[in-house]
Amino acid sequence: MAQWQSLQQLDSALQNRVKQLYEGRFPLEIRHWACDLIETRDWDSAAVDENAARTCFHVLLECLDEQWNRSVQENTILQAPNFGWMKNFLLEHLQNDCSNLARVLSDCLKEEKKILDLAAATPICSDQSVVPQKWKELDHNVSELKRKILELKKEIKTLESLNEKLDFIQKTWQSNAVEQNIQPVQIQAQMEQGCLNQAMFITQTKQIVLNQLVNLLNQASQTVATLTDVELPEWKRRQQLACIGSPVDTSLELLQKWFTAVAEVLLGVRDQLQKLQDQNNIYSPTDASNFSASIAAIDKFVLSNVTKLLTNALVVEKQPVMQKLPQRPLILKTGNRFRVTVRFLANLPDFRCLLKVKPVFDKDVEEVKSVSGFRLFDFTTDNSKVLDVDAPDGGLMAEFEHMSLREKLKRSKALSENPVGVTEELHILRFVTVLHHAGQTFNIEASSLPVVVVTSSSQVPSAWASIMWWNMVSTSEPMNLLLFADPPPISWQQLSQLLSWQFLSVGQRGLDGDQLSMLRDKLLSDPEGLVHWSKFSKDESVWIWIDGILDLIKKYFADLWRDGAIMGFVSRHRTSVLLQDKPTGTFLIRFSESIRDGAITFSWVDHSSGETHVHAVQPYTKKELSVLPLPDAINHYSLTAHGKSFNPLVYLYPDIPKDTAFQRYYNVSGAAPTKKNTTDYVGRNLASVSINPTPPPSPPREAPIYEDNNVNNNPLLPGVNCMDNNFDDLLDLPEDIFCPSNQLQPLSLRDAFNDPLLSDPNMMDH
Incomplete structure (x- = not known):
C-alpha cells in the first residue's frame, strides 16, 4: 500500500490528477480498497498474456469478496463501502476483457509513479499546503x-x-x-x-x-x-x-x-x-x-x-469532454459521444431522487435569435437523469455519459452572416431541474462553460485556441458568446502562463524562461506587451505550429520532455551560441521552426577541422518518429565523412554522456529492423544516417514555417536526380533513410562514385 499511501499525502492538485487518471477507465474506490493487491500484481505481464490477465482478474474478485466477508464478520456493513457494486462492475465491464483491465492498471500505476516522482522533484511551497x-x-x-x-x-x-x-x-x-x-x-x-x-x-x-x-x-x-x-x-x-x-x-x-x-x-x-x-x-x-x-x-x-x-447549488462538476480528447474539454464534434457530470451541492437526504435534470442546448441564448448564420444543434437522444448518490463520497450527482449532438436543418441565410467563424462560434449547455420541497418550488439551472462544436477533426486545434482564449479573458457572467466578433488582446504574461500549462498538461513539464523568451519573439510585436487574437491564431498560424509540437510530445516522447532531455524552444542562433564553447560531440534537442505540423531535430558542435561548426540534422517528423523512436535515432545515428562512419553525438547539453541520458529509453539494441518478407532479399535495418556534412559559414536565418517538408529536386541537374532515384532502387536502399537538411546535404549519385568507399574496388566487396 506504500504507493497509494504516498499519493494520499500529496496536495489536492496532484491528488486531482491521480483521480483524473481513473475517470472513465476504472473505479477509484476499487483502487483504494484493493490497493495492496493491485500494487503487488504484475500487470505489465498480464497485459500481454491473456491467461495471466484472467488470473489477476479472479484474484481481484476474491480480494473484494474477502473485504465483504470481513465487514460482515465485524458487523460494519453500514460503514463499509459497497463491495457488491465493485464486484458487479468488474463482472459486467471487464470479465470478458481481462487484458484491457491489465493494460489500464499497468498504465495507471506507471502514471501514479510519475506523479510521485514529480512531487518529489518539486519543492513544496509553504502556502500551498496550508488551508487559506x-x-x-x-x-x-x-x-x-x-x-x-x-x-x-x-x-x-x-x-x-x-x-x-x-x-x-x-x-x-x-x-x-x-x-x-x-x-x-x-x-x-x-x-x-x-x-x-x-x-x-x-x-x-x-x-x-x-x-x-x-x-x-x-x-x-x-x-x-x-x-x-x-x-x-x-x-x-x-x-x-x-x-x-x-x-x-x-x-x-x-x-x-x-x-x-x-x-x-x-x-x-x-x-x-x-x-x-x-x-x-x-x-x-x-x-x-x-x-x-x-x-x-x-x-x-x-x-x-x-x-x-x-x-446556486447545481454545478457542472466536469465540463463536457469527448472520450477521444480527454485533455481538451469543451470541444464537441457532431455525432461523437461526450460526457458531462453535474452535482447538487446541498446534499441532504430529503433531496435524493427528487431532482430530475434535463440538459438543453443553447437555452435562452440570444445569439440563436439575433445572429444570422448561427448554427443550431440538438441532442440525439433525451438524456434526462435523476440525481442520486452514485459517487464514493456520497455526493448527489448524475453523470451524462452518452451524449451527442446533431446539427438541425440549415437556416436560410439572412442579409448578414455570422460575424465569427465555425471554430469561434460558442454555445452553451444548460441543465435545468425543479425541486419541490416543503410546499415550495425552486427552479434551478446550471450552465456549462462555452463549447465549440466542430464537424471535422482538422478543426480541433483552432477550436482549442478559441477555448483557451475565451477562458483566459472571460471571468464573469453573463457569458459573452460573441467575444470573437471583437476579441480582446491578452497580455504576454497571461499567454506565457497559458502556453506553459499546455506543455505541463501533455508532458508534465511546463516552459521555462528561455523557452518562453523564444516564443515571445515570435508572438509579440505590440509595444504595450499585448498579444492579439489574429497574431496568435490566424495570420501566421503560430498556434498551429505549437499545437503540432504538443502532439509530438504526447505521442512520441512525453518521457523525454518530462525528464528535461529536450531543450525544445531554442532558436538556431542561440543553439550555436550555447554549443560553440562545448566539447566536440555536445548536442541538444530542439523543436524545428520550419515545419508547420511539428518536428524535432538535434544539433551538435564539431571542432575537429580546426574551426567550430554546429551541424543540425534534418528534423524528424511524426511519420518518421512513428517507426523510429527518438532515443533510438540518437543512439544509432551515423555520420559518414571521409570514408568513415561514426556517431558524432557524445554529450547531451551541457555535459551529460549520451548513454547516461538516454539508455533507459532505448527500445532496441540495434537499428530498427524492417518487416520480415518472404523473398530472398537481404535483411536491412532502419537507421538514421548523414553523409559529408557541409556546415554553413555562419548561423542561418530562421526559416519560415511551411507545411510541406518534401526536399525539392535540383532544377539544374534533372538527369542526375532521376539517376539518383534509379540508383537507390537498384541498391535496395532503406525506404525511410533520413537525409540531412540544408546543413547536411544528401549523397548524390555523382558524389557516390567519387566517394573512396565506392571507387575503391577492394572496398566494394564490403
Missing part, C-alpha cells in the same frame, strides 16, 4: 451555525415544556385543590398570580428565542452570500483555468460540505418557526396575530436565503 485563512474562518462560521441551531432547538423544546406546564396548571389547579380539601377561593389569587408570572416568563423566553433566530439568520445570510457570491464564482474560475491546463484544485469537497450544512440549518430554522407558530396557536391564541406576523416576516427572510442557496 478565509476557508478556516468560513468553516468556523458554518460550525457555529450548526451549534446555534442545536441550541435553538433546545430552547424551543424548553419553551414547549413551559407552555405545557402552564396549560396543565391552569386546567387542573382547582380540581387538585378540592382533592386536597382546599377551597379554590383561598388560593385563587395566588394561583392566578403564579400563572401570570409563568406566562410573562414564557413571553420573555419567546422574545429571546426570536432574537436568537434573527441573529442566527443574519449570520446564515452572510454565509450564504459568501458561498454564492464569492466562493462559488472563485471555484468556477478555478475550473475554467483547470480546463485549459492549469494545475489548480477543483475539488468540491469543501463547497459541498458548506452548502449542505447551511441548507440544513436554514431548513431547520423553518421547522422551528413552524413549531413556534403551532405553540403560539395552542397556548396563546389571543396573542397569535402579532406573533404570527413576526414569524411570517422571519420565515420570508429564511425562504429568500434558502432560495438563493438552492438555486
Whole structure:
C-alpha cells in the first residue's frame, strides 16, 4: 500500500490528477480498497498474456469478496463501502476483457509513479499546503451555525415544556385543590398570580428565542452570500483555468460540505418557526396575530436565503469532454459521444431522487435569435437523469455519459452572416431541474462553460485556441458568446502562463524562461506587451505550429520532455551560441521552426577541422518518429565523412554522456529492423544516417514555417536526380533513410562514385 499511501499525502492538485487518471477507465474506490493487491500484481505481464490477465482478474474478485466477508464478520456493513457494486462492475465491464483491465492498471500505476516522482522533484511551497485563512474562518462560521441551531432547538423544546406546564396548571389547579380539601377561593389569587408570572416568563423566553433566530439568520445570510457570491464564482474560475491546463484544485469537497450544512440549518430554522407558530396557536391564541406576523416576516427572510442557496447549488462538476480528447474539454464534434457530470451541492437526504435534470442546448441564448448564420444543434437522444448518490463520497450527482449532438436543418441565410467563424462560434449547455420541497418550488439551472462544436477533426486545434482564449479573458457572467466578433488582446504574461500549462498538461513539464523568451519573439510585436487574437491564431498560424509540437510530445516522447532531455524552444542562433564553447560531440534537442505540423531535430558542435561548426540534422517528423523512436535515432545515428562512419553525438547539453541520458529509453539494441518478407532479399535495418556534412559559414536565418517538408529536386541537374532515384532502387536502399537538411546535404549519385568507399574496388566487396 506504500504507493497509494504516498499519493494520499500529496496536495489536492496532484491528488486531482491521480483521480483524473481513473475517470472513465476504472473505479477509484476499487483502487483504494484493493490497493495492496493491485500494487503487488504484475500487470505489465498480464497485459500481454491473456491467461495471466484472467488470473489477476479472479484474484481481484476474491480480494473484494474477502473485504465483504470481513465487514460482515465485524458487523460494519453500514460503514463499509459497497463491495457488491465493485464486484458487479468488474463482472459486467471487464470479465470478458481481462487484458484491457491489465493494460489500464499497468498504465495507471506507471502514471501514479510519475506523479510521485514529480512531487518529489518539486519543492513544496509553504502556502500551498496550508488551508487559506478565509476557508478556516468560513468553516468556523458554518460550525457555529450548526451549534446555534442545536441550541435553538433546545430552547424551543424548553419553551414547549413551559407552555405545557402552564396549560396543565391552569386546567387542573382547582380540581387538585378540592382533592386536597382546599377551597379554590383561598388560593385563587395566588394561583392566578403564579400563572401570570409563568406566562410573562414564557413571553420573555419567546422574545429571546426570536432574537436568537434573527441573529442566527443574519449570520446564515452572510454565509450564504459568501458561498454564492464569492466562493462559488472563485471555484468556477478555478475550473475554467483547470480546463485549459492549469494545475489548480477543483475539488468540491469543501463547497459541498458548506452548502449542505447551511441548507440544513436554514431548513431547520423553518421547522422551528413552524413549531413556534403551532405553540403560539395552542397556548396563546389571543396573542397569535402579532406573533404570527413576526414569524411570517422571519420565515420570508429564511425562504429568500434558502432560495438563493438552492438555486446556486447545481454545478457542472466536469465540463463536457469527448472520450477521444480527454485533455481538451469543451470541444464537441457532431455525432461523437461526450460526457458531462453535474452535482447538487446541498446534499441532504430529503433531496435524493427528487431532482430530475434535463440538459438543453443553447437555452435562452440570444445569439440563436439575433445572429444570422448561427448554427443550431440538438441532442440525439433525451438524456434526462435523476440525481442520486452514485459517487464514493456520497455526493448527489448524475453523470451524462452518452451524449451527442446533431446539427438541425440549415437556416436560410439572412442579409448578414455570422460575424465569427465555425471554430469561434460558442454555445452553451444548460441543465435545468425543479425541486419541490416543503410546499415550495425552486427552479434551478446550471450552465456549462462555452463549447465549440466542430464537424471535422482538422478543426480541433483552432477550436482549442478559441477555448483557451475565451477562458483566459472571460471571468464573469453573463457569458459573452460573441467575444470573437471583437476579441480582446491578452497580455504576454497571461499567454506565457497559458502556453506553459499546455506543455505541463501533455508532458508534465511546463516552459521555462528561455523557452518562453523564444516564443515571445515570435508572438509579440505590440509595444504595450499585448498579444492579439489574429497574431496568435490566424495570420501566421503560430498556434498551429505549437499545437503540432504538443502532439509530438504526447505521442512520441512525453518521457523525454518530462525528464528535461529536450531543450525544445531554442532558436538556431542561440543553439550555436550555447554549443560553440562545448566539447566536440555536445548536442541538444530542439523543436524545428520550419515545419508547420511539428518536428524535432538535434544539433551538435564539431571542432575537429580546426574551426567550430554546429551541424543540425534534418528534423524528424511524426511519420518518421512513428517507426523510429527518438532515443533510438540518437543512439544509432551515423555520420559518414571521409570514408568513415561514426556517431558524432557524445554529450547531451551541457555535459551529460549520451548513454547516461538516454539508455533507459532505448527500445532496441540495434537499428530498427524492417518487416520480415518472404523473398530472398537481404535483411536491412532502419537507421538514421548523414553523409559529408557541409556546415554553413555562419548561423542561418530562421526559416519560415511551411507545411510541406518534401526536399525539392535540383532544377539544374534533372538527369542526375532521376539517376539518383534509379540508383537507390537498384541498391535496395532503406525506404525511410533520413537525409540531412540544408546543413547536411544528401549523397548524390555523382558524389557516390567519387566517394573512396565506392571507387575503391577492394572496398566494394564490403
